[in-house]
């Protein structure tokens with residue numbers, strides 16, 4: 001029932017394989033997904049907090065990947081659970097800004113150890129069976145996993161990648177000319193509105209429908225999202241991704257993401273590590289955010305060499 005004292009990025013990669021099998025050449029998490037391309041049009045609101053030069057641009061090219069959480073490359077898309085987005089903006093001068101989030105505002109645990117301990121309870125027992133009692137006991141003993149699990153229970157499977165919210169979860173900072181920092185958490189919301197899949201509709205769909213649905217939506221027009229940022233207060237946690245900030249925080253618009261094409265493999269060679277940020281944006285010391293760099297790096301290296 002206790003989280004391990006320490007875990008490494010490689011421990012995660014090995015645990016993902018134990019939970020979901022070996023899938024050479026695939027991402028070790030969020031294995032199922034679809035590439036997309038579009039443009040990001042920055043809004044000017046954040047210029048009051050940040051000297052990030054990309055905010056003054058009209059439009060930036062965006063490489064995108066929508067995905068399902070977990071290591072299973074043929075995961076059933078009709079079931080509720082994690083959906084993700086990776087966005088890589090290319091800035092003038094060659095810098096990149098990676099914006100990678102999930103359809104939950106909170107993470108399953110206050111640190112990598114707590115998340116790891118939770119995942120370990122999902123491994124089959126010596127008799128090859130799942131042990132929900134073990135998972136239940138762990139959840140009770142580790143309250144920081146509870147908000148994310150509660151959110152997941154109330155969140156139906158999205159009807160489309162274009163009809164889900166995505167959240168950055170971690171705290172980041174805007175930084176201005178004087179080096180002053182303002183903490184924020186980002187949220188990407190679909191301009192067509194959030195829409196969950198009804199049970200009835202899910203019965204009529206094949207296990208994989210999200211790529212085709214996105215492609216047909218794009219045949220009819222652009223799919224767009226608004227990226228916004230909640231501005232944190234003194235007391236809002238910087239390092240704990242399991243704690244949601246209060247709803248009433250002021251929100252500013254960062255820009256609009258317009259997707260205009262999907263499919264292909266342009267995103268295969270992209271590592272959407274969210275620690276890659278341009279000047280004017282800073283990462284926080286959230287230990288989960290920090291763990292993502294080495295974990296994504298290992299997965300990226302392995303999958304590009306067909307491991």
Ligand code: HEM
Nearest residue numbers: 012027029030065084085086101102168169295296299300
């Ligand atoms: C300890 C915590 C975490 C670990 C160990 C982890 C691990 C991984 C790994 C290994 C990949 C595959 C990377 C690649 O091969 O390119 C991945 C992808 C991804 N992760 Fe995480 N992750 C963690 C936390 C998070 C959090 C907090 C979020 C959401 C805010 C998130 C969202 C995503 C998304 C959206 C992708 C897919 C990116 C793509 O399409 O390439 N992960 N993660």
